[in-house]
Amino acid sequence: MGVDSIRRIDRADRDAARRYRVAMLALTLALAVLAPQQPTTAPHPDADNFREWLTFVQPSTDEEAYRTIGWRNALWPAVQEAQQLGRPILLWTMNGHPLGCT
Amino acid sequence: MVWSDARVQQLSREFVTVADEAYMLYPEDEWNLKRVADAPQHRFFKAYGERMPEGDWHHPGTKQGLYMIGPDGEYLEGRFAASGLPDDITARLERALERWQTLRKEKGYANKAVPRVVSSAPPEVADRPFVLRVHSRDLPRHEGQQCRFDPARDQQAGWMDFTRWAWNENWLALDDGRALVPDADGPQQQPVDPRLVRRIAQQVLIDNVRGQAGTWPETAVKHATLTMERGPVTKGRATIVYRGEVELDDGQRSIRAELYGEGLYEPKVRDLERFELVALGTRTGAHTFNQRNDDRGPAPIGFAIVRWRPEPLPKEPGANVERRQR
Structure with missing residues (x-):
């Protein structure tokens, strides 16, 4: 193989390598834009922000609307009450008590 | 979504409303099932469930859901894993109350006013x-x-x-x-x-x-x-x-x-x-x-x-x- 051929091959290799690096850089930037954002660090609670975070974590009135229904917390006493009143029962049941951790 | 709906809230006042834990009412494992076998709440719930239309009672399996029940366990409406859509629940409550009107006359239930209560804790x-x-x-x-x-x-x-x-x-x-x-x-x-x-x-x-x-x-x-x-x-x-x-x-x-x-x-x-x-x-x-x-x-x-x-x-x-x- 002549020297000129070797030089052409070397240049071709360098060009290929450069194109590869550019492509990888573009891919990396694209992934950085499209990838899910990393979670922020948890805030430090203190006297200034504590009440704001308390309100944030606690459910709002809308989120607690289920409590406006007025739920007894055990079926059998409710059945006895219904029998005494002669009224039907609406039972809401979940794994984990609905008024607790579900 | 369901419980904040005004119509659902209104209809629920016609019932004695109660929340309870599904797994304790009707456990899915043998050991717990034996433990509650004679508990009145389990027997009541089980008897009601066996009266439900096919597809609305999930057995074996989870019993989580919403159920409308007569005072003696009569079926009115209900479904396991009931939807979270207010329209669906409203329709079930309305059907339950229609059936209730017939049932209460047949059986002479007193149909007294249900006292308002406040939600408690477990x-x-x-x-x-x-x-x-x-x-x-x-x-x-x-x-x-x-x-x-x-x-x-x-x-x-x-x-x-x-x-x-x-x-x-x-x-x-x-x-x-x-x-x-x-x-x-x-x-x-x-x-x-x-x-x-x-x-x-x-x-x-x-x-x-x-x-x-x-x-x-x-x-x-x-x-x-x-x-x-x-x-x-x-x-x-x-x-x-x-x-x-x-x-x-x-x-x-x-x-x-x-x-x-x-x-x-x-x-x-x-x-x-x-x-x-x-x-x-x-x-x-x-x-x-x-x-x-x-x-x-x-x-x-x-x-x-x-x-x-x-x-x-x-x-x-x-x-x-x-x-x-x-």
Whole structure:
């Protein structure tokens, strides 16, 4: 193989390598834009922000609307009450008590 | 979504409304099933379920759902894993009440007015003297993230979209709140009994935001401290400031959090009138039913822990109002 051929091959290799690096850089930037954002660090609670975070974590009135229904917390006493009143029962049941951790 | 609907709320007042735990009413495993076999609530619920139309009663399997039941267990309406759509639940309630009108005449039920009640707490804590109510919620992972239900966006959301606004709660009952009050004769800043701090960490600092997770084993509590600092007394009440840290790690999941809180104490009656604490930190991992397998973190999480008292009874002139709990 002549020297000129070797030089052409070397240049071709360098060009290929450069194109590869550019492509990888573009891919990396694209992934950085499209990838899910990393979670922020948890805030430090203190006297200034504590009440704001308390309100944030606690459910709002809308989120607690289920409590406006007025739920007894055990079926059998409710059945006895219904029998005494002669009224039907609406039972809401979940794994984990609905008024607790579900 | 369902319970905030005005029509659902209106119709529910025609019923004796009750919430109870499905797995305790009708367990899915043999051991627990034998244990409750003779319990009246299980027998009542089972008998009702066996009267339901095929497809509405899920057996074997989960019995979670909404059920409308006559006083003697008669079928009116209901479905396991009932939908979260107000229109569907409204339709079921209306059908139930139509059937009720026929049933009550047939059987001569008195159909007396149902007293208004206030929602309570789960029965294992409801009557205890000092109860902590704990809420959990994901904290924002990026600027502007709300982590709350948005009616404009979420009213017709799909089932799994709940992770956008998920929150959950937990409860812990203490014999009294004095362990959270500094000794008047002690230094201004004192440690809260480490056994209580560990108990709080183990039992309620649990990532249950998206669903149930187990309590922490003792060995998972790597660090749990809380101090309480007396503040000035104003109008007979003393303020208390709480600061602390926890680190929990059982190999499958972890939580590291800082705690800050404030309390209000009335020395005369020795009552911790108000107790409010937040724990803000980072969680990793997944556990049992908390639906974190595709979201193992690390990610920020928050807890709010407050003293709970039964809600006041609604003030309605002439209302027959009671608090109903076991």
